[in-house]
Amino acid sequence: MNILGLETSCDETAVALLQVQGDNFVLPINLVSSQINLHQKYGGVVPEVAARAHVETIFPLLQESGLAADGSGVDVIAVTGGPGLLPALRIGLETAKALAFAWHKPLVAVNHLEGHIYSPWLSAIKPSFPALALIVSGGHTEIVLVKDHLNYQIVGATRDDAAGEAFDKVAKLLGLGYPGGPAIAQQAQLGDPASIPFPRPMSDSGDFDFSFSGLKTAVAVYLKQHPEAPVADVAASFQQAAVDILVQKTLAAVKKFQPQALILGGGVSANLHLRKTLGESLTARHPAITYHVPNLEFTGDNAAMIAAAGYFHAQAKRFVNPVTLIASPNLRLK
Numbered sequence: 001m002n003i004l005g006l007e008t009s010c011d012e013t014a015v016a017l018l019q020v021q022g023d024n025f026v027l028p029i030n031l032v033s034s035q036i037n038l039h040q041k042y043g044g045v046v047p048e049v050a051a052r053a054h055v056e057t058i059f060p061l062l063q064e065s066g067l068a069a070d071g072s073g074v075d076v077i078a079v080t081g082g083p084g085l086l087p088a089l090r091i092g093l094e095t096a097k098a099l100a101f102a103w104h105k106p107l108v109a110v111n112h113l114e115g116h117i118y119s120p121w122l123s124a125i126k127p128s129f130p131a132l133a134l135i136v137s138g139g140h141t142e143i144v145l146v147k148d149h150l151n152y153q154i155v156g157a158t159r160d161d162a163a164g165e166a167f168d169k170v171a172k173l174l175g176l177g178y179p180g181g182p183a184i185a186q187q188a189q190l191g192d193p194a195s196i197p198f199p200r201p202m203s204d205s206g207d208f209d210f211s212f213s214g215l216k217t218a219v220a221v222y223l224k225q226h227p228e229a230p231v232a233d234v235a236a237s238f239q240q241a242a243v244d245i246l247v248q249k250t251l252a253a254v255k256k257f258q259p260q261a262l263i264l265g266g267g268v269s270a271n272l273h274l275r276k277t278l279g280e281s282l283t284a285r286h287p288a289i290t291y292h293v294p295n296l297e298f299t300g301d302n303a304a305m306i307a308a309a310g311y312f313h314a315q316a317k318r319f320v321n322p323v324t325l326i327a328s329p330n331l332r333l334k
Contacts, residue, residue: 001075001311003308003311004016004077005308005310006058008091008092009089011050012032013061014032017065018310032302043178054092076311078314079310082112086327093326108318109320113144114150119302123292132144141164141210143250159209161211161216164266167184167242170235171183174187181268191231191237192236193236193240194237197237201214215245219234246274251281264278264293278291
């Protein structure tokens with residue numbers, strides 16, 4: 001089966017073609033156009049600016065992909081239906097709907113977070129079920145129990161800021177610019193992670209939920225009291241606190257639900273300290289549970305992961321009607 005994936009939920013325009021035969025997932029086409037340079041001057045993503053850029057980019061990307069004009073070679077079209085920025089989501093959806101009509105192809109709508117869960121399927125070794133997924137991005141921080149394909153239960157989530165949002169806000173406090181995640185990680189390599197005892201919010205809450213707004217506030221207060229504090233030490237100490245929270249909550253969920261596999265996904269999964277710490281902690285406590293992280297190229301928003309999730313929607317015949325399909329900016333996993 002050949003699945004065309006389209007992704008425009010935020011500030012990346014992405015097109016991918018995924019070929020699936022049995023357990024073999026081959027990606028002959030994987031194109032991503034980032035808008036980071038466009039949004040840097042605003043210090044964050046502006047929805048209307050993102051949507052205009054998607055309009056200008058998505059059809060040139062489709063042309064660059066080399067796909068046949070009549071859609072031959074495509075069996076199914078998969079598109080992100082939500083969550084995300086409404087103006088941005090609409091561009092991908094309307095493009096997918098137009099192609100589905102023109103090519104007479106079935107259409108599936110994929111939850112963006114679902115795409116992050118399925119990103120490890122783009123690697124050779126696939127997770128087994130039940131699996132537990134930690135999804136960490138700029139807009140979401142969730143622990144999801146994946147009982148089987150397309151069967152999800154959210155067991156933990158942030159009550160305020162997402163982890164990636166906290167990274168961006170702390171980077172802004174430190175004058176590191178946007179996007180904040182890579183900037184914090186780079187500075188953290190030069191600092192002492194034990195130099196500043198930032199709090200680990202909700203570490204004793206007894207559940208699997210997160211809170212990052214208090215950690216961000218603690219950094220802001222510290223910088224106000226210590227304006228000459230070394231940026232690298234603040235970045236390293238903040239990163240360590242955030243990673244500690246993520247690892248602690250995830251391993252607590254692993255202990256309760258006893259999955260066969262642990263999946264790490266989302267934009268913050270590109271953070272090497274998080275990838276390493278979570279993997280080492282899992283191996284030390286639960287050596288029988290396999291650990292799956294996407295290749296770095298699949299940590300950010302991309303259409304390959306949307307196509308991967310879309311394949312399983314197509315297998316389950318969860319096709320959608322292009323006429324009634326609308327963008328769902330607050331779509332939840334279910």
